[in-house]
Structures are given as C-alpha cells and as structure tokens.
Amino acid sequence: YSELLIEGKWLKVSSAFNIEMCERFGVKVLDFDGTDHALMHPFDEAGNKHMEYLNQRGAYNDLPLDEILATFTQHYPGFMDNTVNNAPGQSGASAYGDDAFT
Numbered sequence: 001y002s003e004l005l006i007e008g009k010w011l012k013v014s015s016a017f018n019i020e021m022c023e024r025f026g027v028k029v030l031d032f033d034g035t036d037h038a039l040m041h042p043f044d045e046a047g048n049k050h051m052e053y054l055n056q057r058g059a060y061n062d063l064p065l066d067e068i069l070a071t072f073t074q075h076y077p078g079f080m081d082n083t084v085n086n087a088p089g090q091s092g093a094s095a096y097g098d099d100a101f102t
Contacts, residue, residue, distance in 0.1 A: 001039060003059055010059075012037045 001014045014030055022029045026045045032038035040051035057067070073080055 006034050009035075011035075012039055014038060014040045 001012050004011050004013055011034075013032060016030060016032075017027075019029055027050060028041055028045060030038045030040070039053065042049065042051060044050040057064075069080075
C-alpha cells in the first residue's frame with residue numbers, strides 16, 4: 001500500500017482495482033473518502049479470509065530492498081538459490097530476469 005498525507009493525517013491506501021476485477025475475484029471495491037485508511041479487505045464477499053496485514057514495518061522514502069530480501073529469505077528459505085524451474089544455467093532470483101535481486 002501507499003501512504004498519503006492529507007490535511008496533516010497519514011492514510012494507508014491499497015491499490016485500487018476496477019469494479020470488474022473486484023467482481024471477478026469476489027472482493028468488495030475499496031472505498032476511499034480521503035478521511036480514513038483504505039486497505040484491502042480481510043475477507044472476500046463469501047466470508048473467506050482474503051488479506052491480512054501481519055506487521056507494520058514503518059514508512060520508507062525508498063524501497064528497503066535489503067530488509068525485504070532478508071525477510072523473504074527468512075520466511076522462504078532456499079528460494080533465492082532454488083534451481084527448480086529456472087532457465088538452464090541460471091539459479092535463484094536472477095533466473096526470473098531481475099538483476100536487482102542478484
């Protein structure tokens with residue numbers, strides 16, 4: 001999500017999806033009135049668990065790539081060096097075409 005400063009108040013705002021996308025995935029359209037947070041709904045329209053924010057990690061001026069990678073590696077050990085389904089001769093995240101992760 002992003003954070004917006006509106007009239008001196010920081011608001012957390014999830015990405016917006018068009019109504020067709022929401023209907024396709026069975027989630028409610030997010031309402032944003034500029035006075036309160038607009039985060040993804042915890043449950044879909046059928047009452048199934050949809051989204052859960054577990055940790056507030058703070059606000060950053062730039063992408064905290066090192067922190068993201070450390071947390072990702074902690075929760076998904078071996079992914080960054082996994083060679084399954086990679087292109088021949090490549091391993092880990094570099095096989096997915098993003099040099100920022102190598």
